[in-house]
Amino acid sequence: MPVGLGVGLQLRGLCKSFGGLAVAQDLNLDLPPGARTALIGPNGAGKSTLAQLITGCLVPDQGMVMLDGVDLAAVSQAARVKRGIAKTFQITTLFAGLSLRENLRLAVQEQRGQGARWFGRADRCPEVEEIIEFQLARFGLLGLADQMVGRLAYGQQRLVELALTLCLQPRVLVLDEPAAGVPMGEIPMIVEALEGLPKNLAVLLIDHDMDLVFRLAQHIVVMVAGTILAQGTPAEIATNATVQRLYLGEAFDA
Numbered sequence: 001m002p003v004g005l006g007v008g009l010q011l012r013g014l015c016k017s018f019g020g021l022a023v024a025q026d027l028n029l030d031l032p033p034g035a036r037t038a039l040i041g042p043n044g045a046g047k048s049t050l051a052q053l054i055t056g057c058l059v060p061d062q063g064m065v066m067l068d069g070v071d072l073a074a075v076s077q078a079a080r081v082k083r084g085i086a087k088t089f090q091i092t093t094l095f096a097g098l099s100l101r102e103n104l105r106l107a108v109q110e111q112r113g114q115g116a117r118w119f120g121r122a123d124r125c126p127e128v129e130e131i132i133e134f135q136l137a138r139f140g141l142l143g144l145a146d147q148m149v150g151r152l153a154y155g156q157q158r159l160v161e162l163a164l165t166l167c168l169q170p171r172v173l174v175l176d177e178p179a180a181g182v183p184m185g186e187i188p189m190i191v192e193a194l195e196g197l198p199k200n201l202a203v204l205l206i207d208h209d210m211d212l213v214f215r216l217a218q219h220i221v222v223m224v225a226g227t228i229l230a231q232g233t234p235a236e237i238a239t240n241a242t243v244q245r246l247y248l249g250e251a252f253d254a
């Protein structure tokens, strides 16, 4: 894919080692606008490390993370968020004692450099309120907007974090195990929320739940020991003998 405007996120030759352990070995990946790519692989494969290299939480030993052809090496984690690279789920980023609406408002105003003004009623910006309203509605959370986040079910808290992230109007969203720890009964609402993500958003979904992966992904990347073992459409991955034998076990037997 050519380097230029509108090409989305590109990873080129990414390498990362922890001591002697190579967890990213010459990784190349494209996440164009609208991508629905899943990253799967056994524990320790390097999936979360890759997510952190994208967000800037970790610095690669070699290689590039590019957004629309621009190398992000010199762009801090916070500045990457402003450019539209977002990652969930980090439940601790929510304030349990504030309402949903207040949590979202705080995040947006902080992103806009208006952090100290969030509690001032008179300072509320109609444009910000509109964004918040829109995202709460997207996730069916409008009815809960004035509830304290700490009182919500765990799955709902994850939806709030998703709504919060989308308020920051990301272009690339990295989801590292969005359903982890969510009680079975609440998983359908997470799946529904992920299915309703904006069409233009580039999504990288890391998960072990093959139902979730096969439901959402248009492209699947299988990672093992810091390398990409295989990638392709869900149908190609489901019938890939090596992938089946080594990493997916019984997952496709049904």
Ligand SMILES: Nc1ncnc2c1ncn2[C@@H]1O[C@H](COP(=O)(O)OP(=O)(O)O)[C@@H](O)[C@H]1O
Binding pocket: 018, 021, 023, 041, 042, 043, 044, 045, 046, 047, 048, 049, 050
């Ligand atoms: N900060 C770190 N320091 C040292 N080793 C790490 C660090 N982060 C991850 N690792 C190791 O790197 C490997 C890949 O981890 P990770 O990216 O979390 O894998 P995955 O998300 O696929 O389970 C693991 O062996 C893990 O123990």
Ligand SMILES: [Mg+2]
Binding pocket: 047, 048, 049
């Ligand atoms: Mg992980």
